[in-house]
Amino acid sequence: MPLRTHRSECNNRRLLSFLMGAILSVCPALAFSAASGRPQPPSLESCRARFASEPEGREAAMCFYQCAQVTSARDAVVRELTALMERHPEHGWLPLVLGHVGMLSSGKEAEGPYLRAAQTFRRLQDAEGEVLAAINLRAILLAQGRTEEAWDWTRRVVEVASASGRPELHARALIVEASQLYEVELDLGRAFRVLKRAESLVFPDGAEGLKKQYLSVMSTVSERLGRLEEASDVNARLVELTRSTGDLFLEAHARFTLANVTLRRLERDHVPADRARALELARQAMAAAERAGNPTLVARAVRLTADLLGDTPEDRREADALMERCMALAESLDSDERRLACLWTRAERRAGVDPTGAIQDSEASLRLVSEVNDPLFHALALRGRSTVAYRTQPLPQALEHAERALDALEALRQTQSDASSQAELFATWARDYHRLAGWTLEAGGATGKPATLPFREAVSRAFAVSERLRARTLLDALVAFRARADSGDTPERRAQRSEVQSRLVVVQRQLLDPSLTSAGREAALNELQELEHRERDLRPAPHKSVQEFASLASVEKGLREDEALLVFLVGDDEDLSGTSAGGAWLFVVTGEGTHVHRIPERTRLAAAATLFSGLVERRDDSERGAAVALHAQLLGPALAGLPPTVRRLLLVPDGPLHDLPFAALRERRDGPPLVARYELALVPSASLWRHWHGEAPFTPIGDALVLADPEWALKQRGARPAARSRAGIFDEAAQLGALPEARREGLGVERELRGTRVVPRLLVGTEASERALKRADLPLLRVLHLAAHAVVDAEAPERSALVLAPGSEDEDGILQPREIIQLRLDGALVVLSACRSASGAVLPGEGVLSLARAFFEAGSSAVVASLWPLRDEEAADLVEHFYRHLAKGLSVSAALRAAQLEAIDAGLPPAAWAGLVVLGDAALVVAAPREDGAPMVSGLAGALVIVAAFLGLLALRRWGRSSSERSTPVRRAGDARGHRFSGR
Structure with missing residues (x-):
């Protein structure tokens, strides 16, 4: 993504901090009132009289804050509140209001009153008062850079609000926690999950002020994570809410973010009409910022509008004027962040007409950003510098800046506390890797332009950039799996995670009950979302990022002829x-x-x-x-x-x-x-590929576990109707039918493997259960075969699942990625004879978030899975033929090819055979033919196999990858004709 799409993010954390302080520094009754206009502030005398008549009331104390809106009355208000505090030492609202009054000036005098208020409310066990005082105290500490103390108060806020049993107070605390995670920890993923936990507490019944708090924070976090559709929706809702309440500041902020999100979607989707839409939204944001009278928001909107203007003479004149204003506003604000953003934009706009000026601007931005210890700032500045260099200087200089930008980005990636958040944030920068790789190949002469790098060097460097982009979290996990790396998980966290997982089973069993009422379903779904977020937060920290990727030379050397x-x-x-x-x-x-x-x-x-x-x-x-x-x-x-x-x-x-x-x-x-x-x-x-290629030789002796046609329903009544295809969605799982051909398929797999040193165990119906799978001796498995329904949720990939029989009261039969990755397979082949088990949401760079991927993380070396829905009978035939060839000692890819060729010769259309794919180690040989008269072995008895066979194991894999595969004949395709697929 080019520079323009991230520029607005540079000061989002500071803006968010400002929002939290502004929104939460006063009591809810006064929040957001400044923009909509207040009545004439009360006099000090009227506040004294009101307090005398209602000494215990909160509103009487807040009267003094209203009075202090008049600057000339502020000192008198401070003296009055100080005196009242001496006479009423157990009145928590008086020091809280004194803190508010201090915030109207420099804020330096607010820390003491807020601390006293929080301590007083704690003694009084007044949860609301303590939460409000602690929130404001936290904001002051954060502004002073006292982050550890701020974290302590954030934790206290969440603890008190959660124990209070008051939904609105709990929601307020969660929003503050999300703000802390984002502002201080840069942990977008956890911040997003915390906000999702707050969502059901805020909507639909929360106060308008609370809704604005939630939406303003969520708009920033979702944009940064690259959840552009969600960010667009959130900001559109925030615009409408702020317009209806007359909140000019937040309306301007929401309009700016909406325009920027629209621009980012344009970069992603390349829909030409979106450019005009983004420009119109930017102009609206500029007008809204002018109405709000906030120079920071004006500067941001001015810069974005200039950035979106085209290259016509009229557009250039307007953009030049806007950039002059942008720089002037930055100087008046004395804001390095505003200077940086203006310099980035002006440098890019000047690149085509004033190369020297563009270089000067971009170099100035680098000097500014060197003083900021923030990888995001560094990445953005270096990205902008590389763009200007590409347009104005020799290409090697652009490559140097772009490579440094990726280094800064990968430092930013490491700030995320879980692997999925790392991948999500990383995906927003995938185009930077595409850009650098393409520029590097261009430097080598691949585009026909004069070369500035030796071709081989350019290709090697571009290949290295490509590898830095791909499947990073999966690679990190597999390297750690091989090394049995300690992730820092603790027994306490494991116990907590186990408790949450047990509760997840209970809730999902409820959701699978067809008799559940609509209200019960809604409540269960809300609890499910809460539990999912908690489970994610309790996972071990991501493994250390891989620093060494496969070089081009090492791959060339490792490939066979x-x-x-x-x-x-x-x-x-x-x-x-x-x-x-x-x-x-x-x-x-x-x-x-x-x-x-x-x-x-x-x-x-x-x-x-x-x-x-x-x-x-x-x-x-x-x-x-x-x-x-x-x-x-x-x-x-x-x-x-x-x-x-x-x-x-x-x-x-x-x-x-x-x-x-x-x-x-x-x-x-x-x-x-x-x-x-x-x-x-x-x-x-x-x-x-190198990781799997470098594994120890795989021993094709052991067990095969085959689960087919699971009878998964929790409250099954009567015979199950046969299903047309192996498909389903989570909320309709209770309607999935039987898979009689899957049962036949399981019998076929068992029959074919009987002639090998891999001993099959077939489980069908109620025995084909989640419990049986988890209790199997998984390290001894050479093959795991699952012929079942699959649920693929592209919007929430971690809810995707294979649907098995539960097998016990503490299982639900919904085998999801979080459970799959704990199976601890030891290089086994996994065959997922289920619909869309190889497909799902595609995350740029990381790839497909599929069920197949989870089995790799569990330790599988190869997975055979489907790109689309399978017809039950066709799937059974294709898979049975696959195992017939696999049992002859062919590799996984050779066996699947042979089965597909038979389907082609039988006249079947590509829909029947092309969707089944091999992922991972194509050369894996999992079964070798059993010698005549040789005994079948299973489980621990496999260790007693005769010495001659055992000594031959090291050669089996090499033999399976060469002689047997080369003997497979090439068949010609027949005239495959079929009929329209009408199943799911």
């Missing part, structure tokens, strides 16, 4: 300013060297891939033309240049290519599909 690694990097050709955004590329890596090819940019590929997948669903051969076009755009030149020995393609997809069924692409309409020429596997990154 029959393998090629195809790494796709799918970016945009240009950003909004017309500057190169890196483009889209394909690295073709073999043992003989590496080539790069230009491919269509992201938006074009996204449209083509969506069209192709839709045509495949029709099952009428109409996809053939699209298959040929995509083959030519993505693979044509690459495959033409491959060494003739290559038979396996390891595909590293990016962006819209994650859901593409590569197996169904073809060179000619009447030609065979790609799978007829090559074995195929999807790999998240070259570094992960």
Whole structure:
């Protein structure tokens, strides 16, 4: 994402701190009243009389605060409150109001009164008073940089408010906690989850002031996390709420954030109409800031408006005038943050007409940011500097600044307390990696421009940038898994997490009960969300980030002569300013060297891939033309240049290519599909491929656990109707039908594996349970096969699940990622014969947040899963054929290819076979044929296998990856025709 889309974030934390202080420093009755206009403040005499008649009341004390709005009366009010405090030492509202009055001046005198108020209210066990006093005291401490003390008071606020049993007070405390997490800890993920916990306490019945507090903080946090749709919705709601209450300041803030979010969505989606919309919103924000009379907000809106203007002479004149005003406002505010933002914008706008001035501005921004200890500021300044350098200076200088920006970004990534938040924040910067990789290839002459770097050096450096982008949290987790790294988890946290997980089971069992009322369902869903957030907060801290990624040279050296690694990097050709955004590329890596090819940019590929997948669903051969076009755009030149020995393609997809069924692409309409020429596997990154490639030799002797057609319903009555497809959504799980073909499939898997040294154990119906899986001797498994329904929730990936039988009262049968990652598999093959088990939400850089991914984190080396819904009978046939070839000692990718070729020869359409894919270690051999007369072994008895067989284990994997795979014949595709798929 170009510089412009993040500039507004530079002072969001300071603004948020201001908002929290302004909103919460006074009692709720007075909050937000300044902007809407107050009646004439009362006199000191009237406040004395009111207090004399109501000495215990809060409103009588607050009268003095209203009186102090008149500057000339302020000293007298302070003397009066001080005297009253001496006469009423147990009156908590008097010191609280004295603190408020102190805040109207310099604020230096407010700390003592707020502390006394908090202590007094604590003695009186007045939860509301203590919370309000502590919130204000925390704001003062935070402004002074006393962060540890501020954290102590934040914890106290949450503790008291939670124990009070008052929803509004609890919500107020959670908002403060979220503010602390974001402002001080930079922990966006936890802040977001805390706010989500507050949401049900605020809406729909909370006070207007509380709603504005929530929305203002959530707008900032959700924008920073890249949750742009949520940020857009939140700010639109905040605009309407502030307009109805006359809150000019917050309206201006909300309008600015809404405009900036619209711009970020434009950069992401490339919808041309959004630019005019964003410019209109920026002008509205500027007008709102003028009405509010807040120079900081005016400066922000002025800068954003100038940034969005085009390059026509009229637009340039307007932008120049706005930038002059922006710089003047920054100077009047004496704000380095405003200077930085203005300098960034002016530098980029000047790059095309005044290169020297642009360089001076961008260098000035770097000097300013060097004084700020904040990786976000550094990343933004360096990003801007690299943009200016690209447009005005030799390309190597732009590369240097862009590389430094990524270093700062990765330091920012480490501030997040959980892996999913790291990935989410990282995703908002994915285009920076695309841009740097593309610029580096350009420097090597790959675009036809004169080279400024040796080609090999440019390709190696671009490949390294690509690896820094991909599947980082998964790689971190697997490296730690291999090393058995201590994540710092404590017995206390494990016990708390276990308690939360047990409660999650109870709530999800309620949600699976078809007799649950609507009100009960709503309450259960609210509790489920609360528990999910708590469970996330209790997880171990993320493992230390991987610093060494697979180099291009090491990958070339590690590939066998029959393998090629195809790494796709799918970016945009240009950003909004017309500057190169890196483009889209394909690295073709073999043992003989590496080539790069230009491919269509992201938006074009996204449209083509969506069209192709839709045509495949029709099952009428109409996809053939699209298959040929995509083959030519993505693979044509690459495959033409491959060494003739290559038979396996390891595909590293990016962006819209994650859901593409590569197996169904073809060179000619009447030609065979790609799978007829090559074995195929999807790999998240070259570094992960190296990780699996470097594992100890896998022993194809052990157990196979097969769970098929689970009878999962908690309150099953009567026979289950047969289901058309293996699909479902969480809220409709109670309606899922039986999978009779899955039971047949399980029997087929058991039959095929009986002839190998992997001993199968088949569980069906009520025995195919979550409890049975978790209690299995998982380290001895070589194969885990699950033929069941799957629930895939793209909006909440951690709710996706495989639906099994519960097996006990303390299980719900909903096997979700948080449980899968605790299974601790030891390199086993996992086969997920379930709908969409390889698909889900795609997070830029990180990849697909699928069920298959969770099994990798649990220790699997290879997963066979589906990109789309499976028809029950077709799935059973395809999987049974897959195991037949697997049992012969073929690798996972060779066995799947052989099964797919049989489906093609049988005339089945791509919808029946192309959606099943291999992910991970394609060369994994999990079963070797049992020698005639050799006994079957299982469990611990496997350790007693005869010595001759045991000594041959180290050679089995190599044998399975060479001799057996090469013996597989290449089949020609038949004329596959089918019918329209009408199932789910």
